[in-house]
């Protein structure tokens with residue numbers, strides 16, 4: 001029998017038996033997350049499961065997290081009432097509830113210490129795969145799945161095959177982790193990693209901070225993957241030691257003789273900034289191919305690129321400059337903590353001085369649910385992760401996706417701009 | 423062993439093709455079934471018989487995570503979906519609502535109207551029309567349990583009754 005990938009090891013631990021890719025297992029989850037869009041149906045299913053039981057308690061209140069972020073602060077009466085219901089549920093159940101103002105669910109899960117290497121985590125949101133940045137196996141599930149997890153703490157899984165991405169080369173100036181993942185998605189395609197786990201490795205990934213690794217893992221779902229994952233290392237350890245007292249580092253890494261369904265190698269030392277063009281995330285082109293495209297709105301934020309590391313690049317480019325006339329720029333930090341860091345570093349002043357609108361931490365225009373929508377015929381540029389037709393407002397709008405550097409450079413010119421020319 | 427007749431579809435059938443977005447406010451499987459495949463095969467909802475089987479190519483059920491898609495198929499009386507591959511969330515949702523799904527590399531050998539017999543425990547599909555047999559990965563017992571209980575909610579409910587939680 002060959003060795004195991006890190007994902008197989010995590011499933012083996014969670015299912016309490018040796019598991020290889022393709023095998024089914026009932027496994028215990030270490031943490032479960034739902035947000036204000038997905039929690040209501042999960043709570044309804046949970047109540048159905050426990051109807052008639054005397055005890056109507058979630059399996060472990062310390063391991064359930066509900067975050068208000070998609071419609072936060074409440075952007076409609078409907079949202080306000082959902083928040084009331086969920087607050088009440090969280091209080092009765094004594095589970096962890098991050099209210100409006102705290103930030104995006106995936107950022108919070110990682111930065112508040114709800115994710116550790118080697119853990120199996122589920123979230124009722126497709127971008128749960130972000131937590132793989134800390135060496136956890138984290139995957140998005142549906143509402144029925146979540147209802148069952150809330151009741152039992154267990155769920156059935158089919159352990160996935162893994163694709164190993166070996167990434168090497170020093171990233172050129174103003175080329176970011178986002179450009180790397182967009183390039184990979186363009187190469188692999190929107191269903192190229194269906195069912196599978198994307199394991200990112202190689203010297204470039206080793207050099208990346210947790211924030212950049214989150215960007216890589218976040219967009220694994222855009223290739224159809226079940227999870228993205230990076231082997232934990234010194235950087236992971238340092239990140240978690242700052243957040244979890246008494247944190248202990250587990251032995252979770254892939255064996256040298258582990259089986260991969262595919263190995264792909266990328267040298268990024270000459271990578272150009274990348275842009276995903278309407279209306280598919282895998283419609284990726286080098287920035288030079290779309291330079292000059294006129295933009296109406298730029299959104300910088302989301303669980304993909306809304307951290308202070310992303311905003312530092314933006315501040316560098318905007319510092320002392322003015323946003324071009326005719327383009328509006330919305331900047332939203334991914335969490336309260338990240339916002340405070342940006343505030344202390346003086347970035348917020350830079351942004352507002354340059355003419356940007358800075359919002360409170362939340363999902364913002366990313367999924368087109370609340371404010372910051374694009375109107376008919378408008379063109380948007382965003383650092384978020386999806387550009388499907390209608391995702392950010394009108395079905396007649398066009399959305400391009402890019403890195404924070406490209407977004408900031410484009411803000412100064414009002415059109416898609418190569419950040420290396422600023 | 424159970425049997426049924428085959429409806430054949432191609433690759434990349436998305437959840438919008440199975441049940442269009444305008445019907446998502448309906449939650450009753452029987453009502454949903456009236457609109458299943460409406461845009462792509464209008465005669466399907468009328469002619470489908472209880473126990474029929476859908477056989478498709480790769481990436482069946484891609485697109486949104488709507489549980490309405492497998493629910494509509496179940497409501498139409500579909501007994502099993504056999505595909506070369508499924509989109510991940512559809513695969514989970516189907517099992518969670520109690521609709522059997524099988525991955526079969528030889529799905530292309532099966533034709534419209536073929537009569538199939540399926541042994542889930544042994545993982546054997548028998549094509550009575552063509553006199554062929556295809557081996558597929560058998561469903562683990564607990565997956566069969568979920569399907570047998572008519573879905574994950576009822577399965578979990580029963581599980582909780584028999585076990586102490588925690």
Ligand code: SF4
Nearest residue numbers: 127302303363366367
């Ligand atoms: S920021 Fe966008 S992608 Fe991330 S959780 Fe919110 S809506 Fe989803």
